[in-house]
Amino acid sequence: MTGAASGKIAIRGLRKVFADRGGRGGTVALDGIDLDVQEGEFFCLLGPSGCGKTTLLNILAGFDQPTGGEALLDGRRISAPGPDRGVVFQEYALFPWLSVMDNVMFGLIETGTPRPKARETAEQYIALTGLRGFEKSLPHQLSGGMRQRVSLARVLANSPEILLLDEPFAALDAQTRLLMQRELIKIIQSVGKTCFFITHSIDEAIFLGTRVAIMTARPGRIKKILEVTLPYLRDVTSSEFNALKREALKLIEEEVEAAGRQ
Ligand SMILES: Nc1ncnc2c1ncn2[C@@H]1O[C@H](COP(=O)(O)OP(=O)(O)O)[C@@H](O)[C@H]1O
Ligand SMILES: [Mg+2]
The missing domain is CATH 3.40.50.300 (P-loop containing nucleotide triphosphate hydrolases)
Known part of the structure; x- marks a missing residue:
């Protein structure tokens, strides 16, 4: 029904x-x-x-x-x-071994976006979420708030x-x-x-x-x-x-x- x-x-x-x-x-x-x-x-x-x-x-x-x-x-x-649909949880569902940039690019690469385009899109959402300068950081090097910014950037990059x-x-x-x-x-x-x-x-x-x-x-x-x-x-x-x-x-x-x- x-x-x-x-x-x-x-x-x-x-x-x-x-x-x-x-x-x-x-x-x-x-x-x-x-x-x-x-x-x-x-x-x-x-x-x-x-x-x-x-x-x-x-x-x-x-x-x-x-x-x-x-x-x-x-x-x-x-x-x-x-x-x-993009989902953000209380726990930061990030890949601990990937940099901020690679975490944000992940979904795009998975769905076949060419690397340069994926990087360009990721850069846009990294800037929007206030993560510029942290592209190479690993999740454990970031505070909780910064990690949630990465979660948001990653979800937004997939344009849900x-x-x-x-x-x-x-x-x-x-x-x-x-x-x-x-x-x-x-x-x-x-x-x-x-x-x-x-x-x-x-x-x-x-x-x-x-x-x-x-x-x-x-x-x-x-x-x-x-x-x-x-x-x-x-x-x-x-x-x-x-x-x-x-x-x-x-x-x-x-x-x-x-x-x-x-
Ligand atoms: N997988 C599950 N198996 C059995 N009970 C569950 C499961 N998930 C949630 N519940 C029960 O359903 C109720 C609602 O849980 P939940 O949706 O997590 O609440 P909230 O997010 O509002 O705190 C709770 O009583 C919880 O124990
Ligand atoms: Mg709950």
Whole structure:
């Protein structure tokens, strides 16, 4: 069955159950998710730990299959990973033995781009992500923030239509995290990609998202979607920002309490 699709990403009645080892029962990670993400949106998915955010992202990436319902990209059911989607994880999925330049060029070379062209494209994204001067460095010589810049550059070099980001800044220290959020906005504005960004940080979601979907505790459903119409770069001390924060916090707190009672 293919339901009516209206978004770039359309999620219809999505359900995911992880079976127990013995085959009895299981964990219902997602249940009845309906969601549309429009082209060019910066969509943030906000929810408490364990509510099913990564499970949803894995289905969108094509790494995992739903138990029920479907996820569509441009009206076509997602069933496998594809070059139209670029994924950035919390852990930097870089090749430790390759330089920054070779990491960024990797996907292009894999897909048959001639070396000079791959290098030219990689240089462009190395510049965009603020990595100029670090082309020859190995990942272990870089800070966490710099490594996430490499992950971003590598994904962007493959020119995906959508970026799927799973708590990409969660392991960074607070200062670096703020810096990377600002950088990400600039980068996304310059490349104009659709973003699906997962976080459990309320501040991060409201700072980045044009819409913020708040999930329920397990099984994950969409509880509410907040529109954030504040222009970039957002003033986190403004009364509008804080009003949104208050609303999101209230919704999340209800879910954390509900999870505590489970
Ligand atoms: N491969 C798996 N096998 C069994 N249970 C899983 C698996 N992946 C996730 N889960 C369970 O599904 C729920 C949602 O997990 P996850 O999507 O990782 O949450 P989040 O990313 O929001 O923290 C959790 O209860 C988790 O333990
Ligand atoms: Mg997760």
